[in-house]
Amino acid sequence: AQSVTQLGSHVSVSEGALVLLRCNYSSSVPPYLFWYVQYPNQGLQLLLKYTSAATLVKGINGFEAEFKKSETSFHLTKPSAHMSDAAEYFCAVTKAAGNKLTFGGGTRVLVKP
Amino acid sequence: NAGVTQTPKFRILKIGQSMTLQCTQDMNHNYMYWYRQDPGMGLKLIYYSVGAGITDKGEVPNGYNVSRSTTEDFPLRLELAAPSQTSVYFCASSYGDSLNQPQHFGDGTRLSIL
Numbered sequence: 002a003q004s005v006t007q008l009g010s011h012v013s014v015s016e017g018a019l020v021l022l023r024c025n026y027s028s029s030v031p032p033y034l035f036w037y038v039q040y041p042n043q044g045l046q047l048l049l050k051y052t053s054a055a056t057l058v059k060g061i062n063g064f065e066a067e068f069k070k071s072e073t074s075f076h077l078t079k080p081s082a083h084m085s086d087a088a089e090y091f092c093a094v095t096k097a098a099g100n101k102l103t104f105g106g107g108t109r110v111l112v113k114p
Numbered sequence: 115n116a117g118v119t120q121t122p123k124f125r126i127l128k129i130g131q132s133m134t135l136q137c138t139q140d141m142n143h144n145y146m147y148w149y150r151q152d153p154g155m156g157l158k159l160i161y162y163s164v165g166a167g168i169t170d171k172g173e174v175p176n177g178y179n180v181s182r183s184t185t186e187d188f189p190l191r192l193e194l195a196a197p198s199q200t201s202v203y204f205c206a207s208s209y210g211d212s213l214n215q216p217q218h219f220g221d222g223t224r225l226s227i228l
Contacts, residue, residue: 010154035216044118044204044219045157091156101147101172102217104156 003028005094007105015113020064020079022108024092027073034075035093035102036066045091051075062086087112116140120205120220127195127227135190135223137205145208146188147172147217148180150201157204163188195227 008023026032033052037045049060056068062085066077075092092105121136139146144165149157159172163182177199179191188207192199202224206217 005156042221044206044221045217046219047216050216093156101159101162102157104158106154106156 003032003094003103005092005103005105007090007092007108009108010106011109011111013111013113014082016084017081020077020082020086020110022077022090022092022110024066024075024077024105025073026075026092026094028094032094034066034068035095036060036064036075036077037091037093037104038062039089039091039107041088048077048090082110082112084112084114086110118205118207118218118220120203120223122223123221124224125226127192127225129195129197129227131195132191132193133195135192135203135205135225137188137190137220138186139188139205139207139218140186141207141209141218142185143207143209143218144185145210145215145217146182147206147208148178148188148190149204149206150174150199151204151222152201160190160203192225197227199225200227201225 006025035050036048039045049058051068059065064079089107089109091107093102118139147162148160151157158174161180163169202222204222205220208217209215
């Protein structure tokens with residue numbers, strides 16, 4: 002069975018500082034990995050996805066994530082946090098040829114001025 | 115395009131009552147999903163459908179039922195509401211499987227069972 006672990010349910014960063022959100026996965030087959038963002042009182046929006054084409058994936062709003070098979074990780078980063086980045090972020094995984102996502106528990110990001 | 119529309123946005127039910135959460139999408143997506151979101155637990159899949167007339171159980175289907183009579187609509191039914199079903203429910207849709215096509219989410223229905 003596949004699973005996703007997000008380290009840290011809450012992260013606080015200063016505006017302009019690096020944002021680093023950690024995601025580790027376990028999967029018996031090559032995984033497909035996703036990061037979603039959820040703003041207050043809204044549904045989830047896709048930030049980026051890894052589907053084996055390239056290990057460094059760039060997404061929307063300046064976010065990027067790197068797939069590291071040796072570490073079974075897919076951490077999300079943004080060089081400089083903006084106030085509008087305050088949201089909850091979810092890492093998710095699905096197996097090849099699957100259509101069902103397994104989500105991590107989420108990390109809520111607070112951006113301090 | 116409205117995308118994925120969920121109604122109602124909020125609802126309070128008494129234990130044992132029943133209700134239907136509505137979900138409709140106008141993107142002609144064949145795949146639709148229902149998730150529940152509990153604090154610190156991420157989203158868990160309740161039911162999904164790969165096309166009209168086809169539904170299947172997800173990770174946490176107990177206490178729920180679904181139907182898919184049209185491409186656009188995918189209602190979720192709670193027959194005997196229980197406090198454990200207090201949650202935020204999200205409907206999502208995609209054109210194909212999630213490898214190549216992202217899931218589009220509605221804004222959610224916040225349900226409290228008292």
